[in-house]
Amino acid sequence: MRTKPLGGALSAALLLAVAGCGGGGTPSTETATAPGDPAGVSGDITVLTHRTDLVQDGTMKKYAAEFNRTYPKVKVKFEGITDYEGEVKIRMNTENYGDVLMIPGVIAQNDYPTFFAPLGETAELAKKYRFTGKTDVDGKTYGIASFGTVNGFVHNKAVWEKAGITDWPTTPGEFLASLEAIKDRTGAVPYYTNFKDGWPLSSPWSNSVGSVSCDTKANDELADTEEPWTEGGDLYVIDKLLHDIVADGLTEKDPTTTNWENSKGMIARGEIGTMLLGSWAITQLRDAAEQAGTDPDDIGFMPFPAQKDGKFCATLLSDYQQAVNIHSDHKSAARAWIDWFTEESGYAETEGAVSVLKEDPMPETLRPYLDNDVEFIERSEARTGEVNAVDNASEIGLAKPDYRKKLVDIARGAQDGDLEGYFAELNKRWSEAVRTAG
Template sequence: MAKKAIALAATVAVAAIALSGCSSSGSAANSITGKPTGTITVLTQRTDLVSDGTFKKYAAEFNKAYPDVTVKFEGVNDYENAIKTRLNGTKYGDVLAIPAAVKPSQLAQFFEPLGKTTDYSGKYRYTAQASYGGTQYGIVSGGNANGIVYNKKVWEKAGITKLPTTETEWLDDLKLIKSKTDAIPLYTNYKDGWPLSQGMGSLGAITDDPDAAIHMAENPKPWTEGTDIYAIDSLLFDSVHDKLTEPDPLSTDWEGSKTQLGAGKIGAMVLGSWAVSQMQAAAVKAGASADDIGYMAFPANVKGVQYATNAGDYAYGISKHSTAKAAAMAWITWFTEKSDYTKSQGMVSTLKDSPLPANLTGLSDAGVKLIEPAAAPKGKESLLSDVANQAQIDLYGQVYRQKLVDIARGAADGTKDGYFAELNTKWSAAVKQLVK
């Protein structure tokens, strides 16, 4: 599973962790500041980098600095669900990507505190993602811009010379791709499910609002025209409704879709910029060029200016139950500061003094401005996820958007306006209960 989770502090409604995990405090002899020794197991969603030996190479480099530490890796398929289950016990490795289903208020229950957030925020980006009450519990592995990955050759063949900046232009462009090429204009990856939530990464970009998450949490009717979530879900619905997506969504395939986009058989997919390097590799494997793969902002603008959010991917934390916490801390620090992970994956470095990756030059060339989601106000760190859970709407899952697609393609009863009204009703009831 070579996917990434949208790095926002949110949890799917029906998948919130009802956690009974035990907490334990590390002894002085087993603290993150001790001498790095022993064996650690790193749990990761990047199964592709485990299977192709990339992580093994990282471990070899790490051992040049820390010869007394043995690093083992476990690639976990269906990462979110698998780790959510394991967190109810004590066997969840030494270092692991913190799953989205862990609320900020639950971080201390499962992860070792790394220190004060103020000690990290000067050096690292995205610290708010793994922080609660002024304490840091993880360091983000890297960041991504959010938008749409596309095949330049397909768009050029369709005669498109200017990337879309509105939904109307977007739909018109997809219609050109459908009529002038053999490519599927937009691929949703409906069957795999998780790609349907990737549009959530653009929350805030549509309205140039770094505080979009908290504003959505407090809005009793967010699925109303003019909001970020309305634009995100409308784009999906209208693209499907106009038959500009794969003909059989029940048979989509994530790994296969990478090859198809790289080979020019798919025009675009809504994914974070982390996907660019994977699509480039797929293009080369298909006999095409890595340069065929481009990245564009969500088709929206504020007074003529387009924006793209720049947010963190998974943060890596240390298990409260680790018996080698100093070694675990050494690995996290080395991985984020010394490895070429973010560079090789085309991601934004967690280190504030590092330059942006080459794969984002397309955004800068188009005049797109990057914005970073703001930290939620104190006491409201998990408000968006709390409201989503209460409303039973899996913002970062796949259930409600699969239904949205089903309505759009005529496989389920309803209309866009009717479904949005239903979502607003559920959301409004949750807001009345939780927002004071």
């Protein structure tokens, strides 16, 4: 099983949902320093991970064995956690949340020094790594991304071609017409929401902020945009498209019965036409195609259906950030694991993801974007803390599925209301939060 990645800026980390969640003590001043001599680093460390599949199939043990070739005195233990966000959030009320962990999305960026050891000066680390701004607090970096992901629609190209569509839709209207053609001409579900699992309605859709406007600061601007669900705004375009897909009957019949793991095989077999996900999913879906005996090359990737000056844009975002527990007794060993896993393991390449190392090229999984001059938008994180504060005060939850689940329910008639009224409600809550918390 592969639990969802948080997807970078979409992870728009909120303040902790558990009141207080005060497992951390005073903010750390001790840097988890990269060790100079591997032979001098020792200790047993525990790594918490959402990649339960890689723990269960032994892949993480293989990584640890390779790591031990360089760091023979460090013993690495893995804990794969299915409900990663929920369980780790609770564990962080104590000091027992591993030595290395992926930063849960519910932790506000400004609270990172309470829970994690700094990894170094951001200005210095930014020369080498992408996405350091995501975990910057007062000039220090508190997490290094496991990899980067680019947002877009994974789709079964054979299904789209059977429906007579060979070119990428350039507008939401064209996209809806394409899904209508899939519905009319194939036996596939045009779009699969993965409603029940929840996360596919949060990060992939919120991660599209910036793709519509081709604006690296689109997410930052939410900190003082009073009505973001106004026609022309990124969130308006994004959420209206989701609403219209559902309202037009272009999704599965009963969204409450969806299943993420099953959906991989379904799209590989041509039973599903399209899903909005990060590029991290491409490799998994192609693996599912191999297991299903279908052509892995049928799994394609297209940008959000919107253009700026005739060009597609796609957000480039950080996945989960690896951090060192402020309470760890083996911070050097923990930092050694993070550095090795980021730079030497080949994990990002294996996953078909974007390397965190700036010197590395884009992966072949993004060849459709590279060949069609899609512009990569690496979103600014300069005001993430402010956006988080507004989001928390509004109680909307850009990084949570709840408000889009309600949107889907309104669109399918399971809840009272309409799109105009719901957007007005969201705008009212957001504008009030901007004035109070912004």
